[in-house]
Amino acid sequence: MENTPKVVVEPPDRRGLRRISIGGETVGSAWSLRGLRRTLKRLGYPKHMDVHDRSSMCWRGGDSATWPDRTWRRRTTGALLIAGLLGSMVLLVLIGIPDAFGALTFAQKIAGWVFILSGALEGVAALAVLDFWGKRQSKYTGAVVLLGVLIALGTHSMLCFLWLQEREYTRYLFVYIPLWFWSAWALWLLVREKAWRGTPHPKKFAAGVAATALLATVNLAYSVVYEPSATPVLFKLTVRFGKPVLDRDGQVLHVPLTFHTRNIGKVPAYVINNDFSIYGISAKLSDDVTGELKARREAMVGEADSAELHTEAPEWETISAGVTADPGTHFEPGEEFSYEKIISLPAGAEYDSIEAHLTMQLMRKDRGKIDAEFSTPHYSWDKTEGQFWCPPKECGEFVTYRGRLRHNNNLVNVTRRPVYVNALWTVDADDSYTYTFLSSSPDFTRPEDPGKAEKESSRESERYGVLSLSAYSTVSFAALLNPPAE
Known part of the structure; x- marks a missing residue:
């Protein structure tokens, strides 16, 4: 035993983890005395080794009773980090899939794949939390978790900004607003922990993250703002x-x-x-x-x-x-x-x-997609049509086509309430009329506020590129x- 190097238990770090070394080489770490014994057993030491024997054990910064780890708090914090990253992963993938596989332009498809890949990084970061918030055996996991949180904060900030422009109700609102608060808390936590510490070339890492974020932002702006507006119909x-x-x-x-x-x-x-x-x-x-x-x-x-x-x-x-x-x-x-x-x-x-005379109302296909239900006609004088029925004495008689309208950039769909395109055609004793309007109201034939409904239709028509032609x-x-x- 005299030739056997001592087991040195280092002082606990700020999280309560104590490093274990033998002969100057780190062999493990432990949160508790039980964890210490498991590590020693794995190294071949007796199961019931006397940890108080100074000839074989050296305690620094506290004795065998000094284990300041708060297990429930540590595990709860780690679980919250993982849950937030997984939630962000699901949201990013759901946003990206429709654009990646259904967009008409190459730029919009690239934007969709950027969201999917960002979601994949969120999943990798969630796995990295297990090590970073555990014994930190890898020096890269902190940077990976930090990158995941930065992606989450940037994405949810953008979603909140887009929502604030119109402030319309959407069920996704109850996802990305809580996730924004989570990502702000997670970033504060990782900065306090200095998650980048130990990463080789941290400045290059930061520059790479900034360049990636800039590229994604420019690509998104091109696909959302410039390209759909630059080419006329x-x-x-x-x-x-x-x-x-x-x-x-x-x-x-x-x-x-x-x-x-x-x-x-x-x-x-x-x-x-x-x-x-x-x-x-x-x-x-x-x-x-x-x-x-x-x-x-x-x-x-x-x-x-x-x-x-x-x-x-x-x-x-x-x-x-x-x-x-x-x-x-x-x-x-x-x-x-x-x-x-x-x-x-x-x-x-x-x-x-x-x-x-020939008149035609058109909508850019590169900005939105209309559901197949739009091709089904509904007759206002038929009581079996449900919401499409309107008393002829009050509304006259017309044929209606109605379908859900989905923007080709899915960011718009998750930050705006659902929009429906309505096309009416009627023939009376004097003339033939068509009327096209976009509405989020289920009772589109008799809106509570016609002026507000008209403004909404004008705004959505401009957003989706609706235009009228005649000859x-x-x-x-x-x-x-x-x-x-x-």
Whole structure:
């Protein structure tokens, strides 16, 4: 025993852990006397070794009764660190998966993978807590845990900032706000523990973390702000009359009409709503010719299409109305679609001209995705439609298309309340109408505050890139009856 080196138990550190060394070499550490005996047994010492024998044991900074470790506190703190990191991991992965596998642009996919990889780092950091908050056998675990906490704090700060811009209710709010407070507490704890201590080249480590955070921020800003706004939506709508044909009896005039839509830009787009209207226009000659344009004021305030000298305000009559493309249809760049129709008119109709209108509401596909339910029509006069039913005396009669709208950057989805796109189409005795609006309210047909609902729709329409296009064509009725010879 005299030649056997003494077992030295060092003073407890600030957490209560005491290092064990033999012959100047560290062989382990212990939180308690029981842990010390397990370490000695593993090294081949007798199970019931006399720890008070000064010839074989040397106690520094306290004797065999000095074990200041608070087991329950240490384990609770470690469990909180692990729980927060695992919670952040799940949240980051849930945010990243839709973008990584479903985004339309490369930059948005990269942003999604950044979140997934950040979540993976959170998982690694959670495993590193077991060592760092334990006996710290590895000198790298402190830096790994610190990196995980910094990622969590940056991510949850960004989510809270995005939420504060609108302050809308979302169930994710009860996840990232508590996690923000957790990450702030965890960072304070790790700074107090100097978690970077022992890491080789700590300055390079800090520079690497800063560079990674900067790269992720620039990439995110590019995918969220710049790229979706830099490329415009370019569509070409055309309305073209074909060669008219009289029937055998010369009583009915058949006029071919073609509505053509083509995506001439680089951005795919959804058709939210659309309709066409065909009008017969007639105007009477005026007996009161004063030398001045008639109805100038009405023309200037928009109550008439133009000011005329010899004719009164024209009368418009709806001949035909309908839709060309189903709501929810999408056009990829270069894709085109034609809708052909033949309108039948009495050869003796007292029209001066025939005019065809095509209107279309589109939404950028690179900003959002509409659920498949949007393609299902709902009829307001059908009581079995549930929330879509509206008394005809109060609302009229219309067809509604409604679907959940999800932003292509999932950060928006987790910091904003759900948004639904609604497309209404109705035909009354005078005209055909379409109306498109975005709403988070379940009772979208009769909002409590119409003004507030209109502002919300305008804001969301701008966010998702909703725009309206139109085209029209006019032809003289006399030219239809007597087309020029070829």
